[in-house]
Amino acid sequence: MAEYQLKTPLSDEDIQKLQIGDQVLLTGTIYMARDAAHKRMVELLEAGQPLPVDLKGEVIFYAGPCPPKPGQVIGPVAPTTAFRMDPFAPAMYEYGVKGTIGKGPRRDMVKQACKEFGAISFAAIGGLSTILSRRVKSQEVVAYDDLGPEAIRKLEVEDFPLLVAYDAHGQDLYEQEIAKYENYNLNKGVGI
Amino acid sequence: MRIIHVDQIIETVAKLCWEACYYLPEDVVAGFRRAEKTEASPIGKNILQQLVENAEEAKVNHMPYCHDTGMAVVFVELGQDVHVTGGSFMDSIQEGVRTGYREGYLRKSVVGDPLIRVNTGDNTPAVVHTEIVPGDEIKITVLPKGGGSENMSAMKFLLPGEGMQGVKNFVLQTIKEAGGKACPPVVVGVGIGGSFDKVTSLAKHAVLREIGVHNHEQHIAQLEKELLEEINNTGIGPQGLGGTNTALWVPIETFACHITALPVAVNIQCHAARKKTAVV
Numbered sequence: 001m002a003e004y005q006l007k008t009p010l011s012d013e014d015i016q017k018l019q020i021g022d023q024v025l026l027t028g029t030i031y032m033a034r035d036a037a038h039k040r041m042v043e044l045l046e047a048g049q050p051l052p053v054d055l056k057g058e059v060i061f062y063a064g065p066c067p068p069k070p071g072q073v074i075g076p077v078a079p080t081t082a083f084r085m086d087p088f089a090p091a092m093y094e095y096g097v098k099g100t101i102g103k104g105p106r107r108d109m110v111k112q113a114c115k116e117f118g119a120i121s122f123a124a125i126g127g128l129s130t131i132l133s134r135r136v137k138s139q140e141v142v143a144y145d146d147l148g149p150e151a152i153r154k155l156e157v158e159d160f161p162l163l164v165a166y167d168a169h170g171q172d173l174y175e176q177e178i179a180k181y182e183n184y185n186l187n188k189g190v191g192i
Numbered sequence: 193m194r195i196i197h198v199d200q201i202i203e204t205v206a207k208l209c210w211e212a213c214y215y216l217p218e219d220v221v222a223g224f225r226r227a228e229k230t231e232a233s234p235i236g237k238n239i240l241q242q243l244v245e246n247a248e249e250a251k252v253n254h255m256p257y258c259h260d261t262g263m264a265v266v267f268v269e270l271g272q273d274v275h276v277t278g279g280s281f282m283d284s285i286q287e288g289v290r291t292g293y294r295e296g297y298l299r300k301s302v303v304g305d306p307l308i309r310v311n312t313g314d315n316t317p318a319v320v321h322t323e324i325v326p327g328d329e330i331k332i333t334v335l336p337k338g339g340g341s342e343n344m345s346a347m348k349f350l351l352p353g354e355g356m357q358g359v360k361n362f363v364l365q366t367i368k369e370a371g372g373k374a375c376p377p378v379v380v381g382v383g384i385g386g387s388f389d390k391v392t393s394l395a396k397h398a399v400l401r402e403i404g405v406h407n408h409e410q411h412i413a414q415l416e417k418e419l420l421e422e423i424n425n426t427g428i429g430p431q432g433l434g435g436t437n438t439a440l441w442v443p444i445e446t447f448a449c450h451i452t453a454l455p456v457a458v459n460i461q462c463h464a465a466r467k468k469t470a471v472v
Contacts, residue, residue, distance in 0.1 A: 177434025
């Protein structure tokens with residue numbers, strides 16, 4: 001489980017070296033989009049239309065922030081549940097998205113898409129919103145303003161803490177780690 | 193009889209909304225600390241440490257602990273000797289939520305029509321549960337309920353003969369299916385008994401109980417202990433990334449039910465287990 005400081009856009013070399021469980025501090029531009037924006041974007045892709053923002057080679061952060069208080073860059077923000085974006089993710093990876101950031105396990109379709117298209121599904125800690133908001137240095141709405149908290153935002157982040165959950169080699173961190181701790185206390189005879 | 197003006201209700205509800213979102217209850221933070229001490233997974237231990245730090249930072253900076261400031265679920269115990277003046281009581285609850293989410297810089301996470309899905313822009317309507325009780329006070333509790341864990345909640349009618357083991361199996365199955373999607377460590381609110389509507393309400397009310405407090409019925413308290421241990425043996429762990437702390441607590445509430453029925457409901461509460469109460 002290595003530690004890396006990486007910059008966006010992620011190179012294919014970066015992606016190939018990442019293994020599940022690696023910790024990444026990510027710096028650079030990322031794009032925030034979640035349920036409603038994905039529905040619209042995948043409809044555009046299916047119709048052969050261009051997306052409102054060029055996301056080829058980019059990293060998408062599945063999230064919707066609180067409004068900023070005066071003087072704040074962004075309100076509290078952390079990833080939303082990634083599995084709701086699973087039906088859209090293979091199409092987005094095929095289009096050229098190189099990484100996604102969410103929380104929680106995902107379906108096999110995402111695992112396979114990461115392997116097939118050379119991409120990563122990262123995990124950040126859900127609900128770590130106060131801490132993570134400090135790693136965002138700027139934000140602007142770049143599409144779908146009408147969606148409010150679900151609009152597409154362009155963010156500049158610095159040392160944004162991530163774990164590699166699904167790598168480009170078909171590995172799954174959730175599956176691997178849960179198996180280690182199933183009945184752990186029972187087997188060790190530890191009472192709770 | 194006591195006269196209470198709606199302005200007082202609006203102000204109280206508004207304050208409860210942002211206070212609930214900024215200041216994670218002490219019993220929940222204490223739960224993280226206890227879990228961190230026993231956690232076997234290094235990833236899980238690190239997550240629990242960060243959750244404690246996040247709660248502290250949110251408290252000091254008066255910021256929401258989690259960006260998903262939820263759909264507001266408001267529990268009201270309205271004293272029968274209270275006379276509300278100045279407008280509609282139910283409207284005053286909604287106006288309080290509207291004001292609290294605006295002034296507290298909380299996220300507006302509610303869409304008006306579930307199929308057309310246009311954001312209402314002010315986080316209303318809230319879900320309001322009102323009970324008429326003796327007395328001349330109004331007790332109001334705001335539970336800002338996040339979407340990730342609510343989505344993983346479930347209800348089932350078991351056969352009465354399935355009994356205690358049937359209940360356990362259903363709760364464990366629900367938790368396993370939820371896995372990391374429900375943002376563990378979670379509080380698992382369980383309702384047993386009542387009717388179709390009552391059982392889910394029991395599960396929701398259970399979530400409000402302080403961590404560390406068992407049901408007063410001995411056999412239910414025992415079930416709570418056993419389920420907590422079994423849930424923590426699933427290996428799901430903090431954030432579903434493996435570990436020995438999946439749940440912080442398993443509060444169970446029960447109610448009488450029909451001779452044919454054994455309804456069970458599981459309302460999962462993510463680690464942002466926020467709740468705040470005030471008495472007017």
